[in-house]
Amino acid sequence: MAKKKVAALEGAKMTEQGLLYNGFIIEPVVEKCDGCERAVAFEDAKYCPSYAQPDRKWKNGVCNFATHVRAEVSKDGEVKINPLKASKRAARGR
Numbered sequence: 001m002a003k004k005k006v007a008a009l010e011g012a013k014m015t016e017q018g019l020l021y022n023g024f025i026i027e028p029v030v031e032k033c034d035g036c037e038r039a040v041a042f043e044d045a046k047y048c049p050s051y052a053q054p055d056r057k058w059k060n061g062v063c064n065f066a067t068h069v070r071a072e073v074s075k076d077g078e079v080k081i082n083p084l085k086a087s088k089r090a091a092r093g094r
């Protein structure tokens, strides 16, 4: 039996335009969302209840809702993406 995830996409409906959730058409998550705990499976794709257009979110940099990576800006202004370990997350109290 398929595992049932959080009811975060409750009430979502597949329409001709895409997945309708909360009055918005939401787009499937992108590769960079892999590992993010917010991504929720719906039918054969995963969607993000936090952001309707994950692709656009990542084009502007690191998704600030992501649970699996965190952006850090180095001294010379370079943005680094650090994968977060579950243990680190726990240590930070999240």
Ligand code: SF4
Residues within 6 Å of the ligand: 029, 030, 032, 033, 036, 037, 038, 039, 047, 048, 049, 050, 051, 053, 054, 057, 063, 064, 065, 066, 067
């Ligand atoms: S919160 Fe960000 S990283 Fe996570 S699934 Fe949504 S768009 Fe992707």
